[in-house]
Amino acid sequence: MAAPASAAAQDGAPAGTVALRDVTMPPSSFLSEAALEALRNPRARTGPRNDTLDAATLARFPVRVERVTLGGIAAMRVSPARLQTPAEKRHALIYMRGGGARREEYFGVPDVAPVVAGSGYTVYAIAYRGAPDAYFPAATDDALNVYQVLLKSHRAKDIAIFGSSFGGGLSGQLIARILHDGLPRPAALAILCAGLAGPGGDSLILSAALAGRPPSPARADQISSGPNPLDYYRTARPDDPLFRPVASPPLLARFPPTFLSAGSRGVEMSQAAYSHNMLRESGVEAELHVWDGLPHCFQSDDRLPESAQLHRRLIEFLRRAFAGSYPAKR
Numbered sequence: 001m002a003a004p005a006s007a008a009a010q011d012g013a014p015a016g017t018v019a020l021r022d023v024t025m026p027p028s029s030f031l032s033e034a035a036l037e038a039l040r041n042p043r044a045r046t047g048p049r050n051d052t053l054d055a056a057t058l059a060r061f062p063v064r065v066e067r068v069t070l071g072g073i074a075a076m077r078v079s080p081a082r083l084q085t086p087a088e089k090r091h092a093l094i095y096m097r098g099g100g101a102r103r104e105e106y107f108g109v110p111d112v113a114p115v116v117a118g119s120g121y122t123v124y125a126i127a128y129r130g131a132p133d134a135y136f137p138a139a140t141d142d143a144l145n146v147y148q149v150l151l152k153s154h155r156a157k158d159i160a161i162f163g164s165s166f167g168g169g170l171s172g173q174l175i176a177r178i179l180h181d182g183l184p185r186p187a188a189l190a191i192l193c194a195g196l197a198g199p200g201g202d203s204l205i206l207s208a209a210l211a212g213r214p215p216s217p218a219r220a221d222q223i224s225s226g227p228n229p230l231d232y233y234r235t236a237r238p239d240d241p242l243f244r245p246v247a248s249p250p251l252l253a254r255f256p257p258t259f260l261s262a263g264s265r266g267v268e269m270s271q272a273a274y275s276h277n278m279l280r281e282s283g284v285e286a287e288l289h290v291w292d293g294l295p296h297c298f299q300s301d302d303r304l305p306e307s308a309q310l311h312r313r314l315i316e317f318l319r320r321a322f323a324g325s326y327p328a329k330r
Contacts, residue, residue: 025210028264028293032305035294043301049099051076051109060302061117065109070124071145076107079122088120091158091322092150095125096143096174098165098193098297100232111164111300114307119315124150128170131232137242139232143174147183156184160318162259165268165297168194172275176245179254188321190259190314193268193297196245196252196278198238201270207296210265246278253282259317260286261310263294289313 027036062081097108107125116123126146128139150159163171168191175189241248258279262272272288279286291306299307
């Protein structure tokens with residue numbers, strides 16, 4: 001690798017740049033048989049996303065789904081089909097779905113059903129505003145309205161925030177906003193396949209190459225410099241901690257216990273690892289869970305044993321956080 005690195009540097013590329021040629025990446029030897037089969041035969045995606053749970057999914061994850069409005073924000077309340085224990089009823093989760101901050105009334109019910117059925121907790125999955133009608137921090141404003149409504153019926157220490165992909169980043173921004181506004185801090189944060197730093201790092205390039213696509217041009221330091229896939233952030237500043245919480249170590253140090261997950265072939269791998277390091281350096285209790293050889297948001301495929309592992313670990317984390325098993329922050 002030394003020769004191509006030197007040649008790239010002579011061509012004006014940054015020092016340390018490596019041109020990878022004729023590299024073949026087979027599936028990871030650590031993947032389950034189900035994951036290998038899913039890579040060979042990916043689940044077909046047809047039509048717009050929806051929140052319908054088919055009979056097979058409901059049999060595996062028995063939940064009740066009800067449309068509600070909290071603070072003027074549309075949400076789906078997803079609760080277990082069985083009776084909740086008093087302890088389970090005390091707790092509530094806010095979920096921010098992935099898919100980018102686009103104008104889309106989609107709540108992500110299929111993604112939260114395994115968490116609800118496995119934990120017994122109620123999840124409020126919200127449909128936040130996005131581009132092209134609204135821009136940063138509109139989604140944070142919507143989630144904050146929901147959080148303030150839940151504070152009227154729940155203690156902050158009985159509420160957790162989580163999200164997936166783009167919604168994972170939004171979840172971290174919601175925590176930053178809660179702390180900035182002086183509201184009581186929730187018990188926990190979980191960021192699935194995202195981070196607190198914005199896109200960047202090795203995985204921005206490697207994940208695209210592994211999927212046969214050109215790398216995305218979007219980086220956290222380019223958000224406000226013209227058109228990019230994250231148009232929702234076109235008015236955001238990279239040094240704004242309400243956009244990139246890692247930009248403010250003092251703010252980051254006040255974060256609740258945080259769970260991060262990633263697939264090693266996902267675009268999020270680098271920023272999840274970087275966010276985990278920054279949280280730990282700031283004294284925050286943080287966990288990073290990585291599954292080798294899997295792509296971005298692999299947990300959305302509930303057929304995979306790796307997805308079941310992620311959901312089980314997330315539920316264990318939430319139970320520890322709600323029980324106050326992590327050291328209290330100063």
